[in-house]
Amino acid sequence: MTIRHDDEKAFYEYRVNGVLKEVKVVPKVGKPYYLVPVEGTGEFNRFEESSLLIPKWVIFSW
Numbered sequence: 513m514t515i516r517h518d519d520e521k522a523f524y525e526y527r528v529n530g531v532l533k534e535v536k537v538v539p540k541v542g543k544p545y546y547l548v549p550v551e552g553t554g555e556f557n558r559f560e561e562s563s564l565l566i567p568k569w570v571i572f573s574w
Contacts, residue, residue: 526564534564 514525524536535547535556547556548563 534562536562 514527516523516525520540522538524538525532526534526536532549536544537547538544543560546559546562548559549556
């Protein structure tokens with residue numbers, strides 16, 4: 513993950529094997545949102561929730 517800041521926003525870039533999968537944008541005022549690249553166009557779609565699936569395994573349970 514790469515984190516960048518400017519005066520009004522923070523950007524969290526999520527990459528898988530070096531390929532950009534999603535950018536979380538956290539403005540100083542307002543709700544965070546996600547930008548997901550549209551394959552092959554160089555454009556981004558905006559979403560209110562993450563579309564990235566993160567594996568979650570149960571290691572211990574009793």
